[in-house]
Amino acid sequence: DKEKLKKEDTLALRRKHIGPSCKLFFKEDPLKIVRASGCYMYDEEGRRYLDCINNVCHVGHCHPHVVSAATKQMAILNTNSRFLHDNLVLYAQRLTSLFPEKLNVCYFVNSGSEANDLALRLARTHTGNKDVITLDHAYHGHVSSIIDISPYKFNHPGGNGKPDWVHVVPVADVYRGKYTDKDHTLEDLATKYADEVKQACEAATKQGGGVCIFYAESMQSCGGQIVYPPGYLQQVFKHVRAAGGVCLADEVQVGFGRVGSHMWAFQTHGPDVVPDIVTLGKPMGNGHPVSAVITTREISDSFGATGMEYFNTFGGNPVSATISNAVLDVIENEKLLEHATMIGNYLKQEFNRLKEKHMLIGDVRGQGMFLGVDLVKSRDTREPATAEAAFINKRLKEQYVLLSADGPYRNVLKFKSPLVFSLDDCKELVDKLDNIMTEMEQAEKAALGKVIVNGSVEHTNHQSQKVSNPSPNEIQVKV
């Protein structure tokens, strides 16, 4: 565990040599993590943090089975992916067996962004069309082609706005979206939101680009842990395919059993929702950079028919394939889907118990280990409680619990821990959250004249309890 540098020296070197736009978690007081195990991360002083934010170290930090598989394979062979190797094809066979039958061709790449970039190329080649339909607030990656289809980036500082071949539709957020459950049934909401996609298809066709692809996460993470109403994706896929496009499920955050009931979150929408392309990433290598595009024979044949070879130096190398395979072993051996369902149900019930107690909680949503707690200033208006969310995360961190907030207003507490989160971990998180919310209520009652600004309680001279929110654009969050 010995540090090579003092924390302030690490920070100074980082400032000197690392690009300034590479943001850290908790940038006011960043953490220096030196080791981790299971759901716990340890800083340079040996302090233990409960990790509720790491959707990468899926089967637990430094899982011994994954570490041992990786190190053994590294000692035998690692090379580029242009040689025959059993690990690659065996993993491809195992991975595709977890998908509906038509999704049986893989491309292995190294990051979620790369997977989404390749998916876009596949769709363009296969459909011959150009236009992309994307959900508002979506984030699909950091490469130029994908920033173009990610409103989370192109609508924010430094972004170049929406290209004309991109059509942004409102995300089917039934709590605070364009249409809500205040005025409509869930069934109506599915149709209303799907009709927006139909209109986008018409616009793309009229404009001349034609519909290439509908791009969406199966549940939207950056938008604030959004679960679409039942029937939405069925209708959307129908409209998109009728217009000549294909449908993609980005499972980079929500795949590999995070939702508990299924391996892939698109499966929660019913057996008739089968995307044409699926992208995978983060949890696939438990921290090792490996990701994939899964698609149909027809789409991959269209791509092959162009004659252009596809070569990816690191994608699917023997070590990556071995690690990915070991991750699947752990998911199966430790029955992590069942565990995610059990823990998710318990946590959701506990968050709902807190909702009865604390008016700050407007909505609790999600499933498995993909949960969101939407904080509001008023349950009537559903006005987002942005500063309160930042305050809670700051206080949690002081109490050694790492949680984040997301959504366009950064007011949704976002739970996405490794799947090995235990019942004791749930109790620690819920008790601390409960105490902080109680503390905030007491402070609010007791101290007229205190306001919460940018995540910390400050004294003011005003006789006011107004909470001032940073605008969403002012806050940079990691996703």
Ligand code: PMP
């Ligand atoms: N898709 C989604 C839904 C993501 O959340 C992310 C990363 N946050 C990506 C794609 C891009 O993945 P990567 O950072 O591995 O390129």
